[in-house]
Amino acid sequence: MFKRSLQRQFTRFNSHGHGHGHVSKFINEPAFKxxxxxxxxxxxxxxxxxxxxxxxxxxxxxxxxxxxxxxxxxxxxxxxxxxxxxxxxxxxxxxxxxxxxxxQYDYQNIRNKKFFWGDGDKTLFWNNDCNRHIEH
Structure with missing residues (x-):
């Protein structure tokens, strides 16, 4: 009975798919010398x-x-x-x-369309301490 259960377990690891004759090889021989x-x-x-x-x-x-x-x-x-x-x-x-x-020069703060966040005027990296958009 014990031998059959081992046969079923080691069948999964056998590359041929037939594990019946190879069980003793796994049990009796060491994995390395x-x-x-x-x-x-x-x-x-x-x-x-x-x-x-x-x-x-x-x-x-x-x-x-x-x-x-x-x-x-x-x-x-x-x-x-x-x-x-x-x-x-x-x-x-x-x-x-x-x-x-x-x-403020003409090339600064050009807004072709409003930004979709905030008030639409401030860029994503806007800093109120050093950025200002002055409209004339």
Missing amino acids: LDAKKGAEFIKKYEEKVHHSEGVTNLWKKITYFVAIPAILLAAVPIINIELHHAKHREHQKHLSDEEWPT
């Missing part, structure tokens, strides 16, 4: 990869900590100063009247 030489070779190659990967990992950590992070900080300092200057300028422009606002 141990080879000490190949095992030792595999372990040696694995340890070499681990040793190599530890060295590469340490190299990239050093590059990150001693090159990338200082470079980002050095680049951030002047950018922060520029952005603070821009913020002051935008704060000043908020309070300007339409007459004092910089000249």
